[in-house]
Amino acid sequence: MxxxxxxxxxxxxxxxxxxxxxxxxxxxxxxxxxxxxxxxxxxxxxxxxxxxxxxxxxxxxxxxxxxxxxxxxxxxxxxxxxxxxxxxxxxxxxxxxxxxxxxxxxxxxxxxxxxxxxxxxxxAGRFLTVGAGLGHATGLSVLFPRLRIVSTPEHGDWLxxxxxxxxxxxxxxxxxxxxxxxxxxxxxxxxxxxxxxxxxxxxxxxxxxxxxxxxxxxxKWAVEEISRRQTREFIRASRELAGWRGGIACSAYTVGVLLRAAVGGGSARRAVAKGAIEGMTAR
Missing domain, CATH: 3.90.550.10 (Spore Coat Polysaccharide Biosynthesis Protein SpsA; Chain A)
Incomplete structure (x- = not known):
């Protein structure tokens, strides 16, 4: 073989x-x-x-x-x-x-x-585009599935x-x-x-x-810490790979994450929000 x-x-x-x-x-x-x-x-x-x-x-x-x-x-x-x-x-x-x-x-x-x-x-998921980032920030991704970052495996940009x-x-x-x-x-x-x-x-x-x-x-890590690290690396990768478009997309997505954390609270959402902020500045 x-x-x-x-x-x-x-x-x-x-x-x-x-x-x-x-x-x-x-x-x-x-x-x-x-x-x-x-x-x-x-x-x-x-x-x-x-x-x-x-x-x-x-x-x-x-x-x-x-x-x-x-x-x-x-x-x-x-x-x-x-x-x-x-x-x-x-x-x-x-x-x-x-x-x-x-x-x-x-x-x-x-x-x-x-x-x-x-x-x-x-x-599986979609690459974080400007449209997906804005959809997440505004809540439009709830109405329009194509703006969501999750996907079926058959149609994913990445698995x-x-x-x-x-x-x-x-x-x-x-x-x-x-x-x-x-x-x-x-x-x-x-x-x-x-x-x-x-x-x-x-x-x-x-x-x-x-x-x-x-x-x-x-x-090694609690669930919240895993969520923080996953979000940080997702944002960092999306920002680095897609250039200035990635920067805009990630900024919009991070706004959505912060709004959800502020409204919904909870340790999981706070961990995701922290990871998103770190992902915007990490090198």
Whole structure:
């Protein structure tokens, strides 16, 4: 099977073990240990020796993008899958994704993502345009779905990427995973870059994986902190990628976030508002 699967992990043997053992025979599996404690690293190394996966260790936590790029540098196949460690792959999923990459117009392929209960959690969205930003600020997005930043996977400008397949040539052309962020919005940046090559994204519902959302983040941060960080990186990425239009769009969107926080209150909305403000100034 002509695919290298990069599994990025941090301080988590059990989920990584389950992920690796769900992967099909014939795939090249590279486990990147992103600075785990020594005893967890030893267990990961032993598991890799048993399963035939490559074990690559960083002594510090490099973050998502740098960790994935490290794994890619240790891989050899012409197609690459970037995988969170809290993924379990259903039979046939890899083959379905690889078949979709046979289309030269497809730049990246995404599976259907289920949670542990079987509920569909495939996430997708639209790039933050001036129209979407103003729609969010004025409330018009409630009336006009095309002004919303969320989308169905079939029509998304970007899809969430806990498990994404891409040709190595495409990954090389976009310069690897964008390392501008330590964690969050890497999938948005990747989809922007792939589309910038004139390629499209493929949602492949026949390819199914299960995912424990934010498993690593939840061990370190409260839900509000996760929301703050996600919003900050979404705003920062949208602002940086789209130039002056992105600046206008993000400003309008942030106004909407602040108004909702002022009217609705609550710790979650305050966290999102704080993240939006940070995203407008972060470098």
């Amino acid at each position: 002509d695919v290298s699967i990069i599994v990025l992990t941090w301080e988590d043997f059990d989920r990584t073990n389950g992920c690796v053992r769900s992967l099909p025979e014939g795939a090249e599996v590279v486990v990147v240990d992103n600075g785990s404690a020594a005893e967890i690293g030893a267990a990961l190394r032993a598991m890799c020796d048993e399963t035939g996966a490559k074990y690559v260790r960083s002594e510090t936590n490099l973050g998502y993008a740098k960790g994935m790029n490290l794994g890619v540098r240790h891989s050899t196949r012409s197609r690459v899958i970037l995988s969170n460690n809290d993924i379990v792959v259903r039979p046939g999923a890899i083959e379905e994704l690889m078949a979709r990459l046979d289309d030269p117009k497809v730049g990246a392929a995404f599976p259907r993502v289920l949670d542990a209960t079987g509920k569909d959690q495939t996430a 969430s990427g806990p498990f994404v397949a891409i040709r190595r040539q495409t990954l090389d052309e976009i310069g690897g995973v964008d390392e501008s962020s330590f964690f969050y919005s890497e999938d948005l940046r990747l989809c922007w870059a792939v589309r910038g090559l004139g390629l499209r994204l493929a949602y492949v519902p026949e390819a199914v994986v299960t995912h424990e959302d934010d498993a690593s983040a939840k061990r």
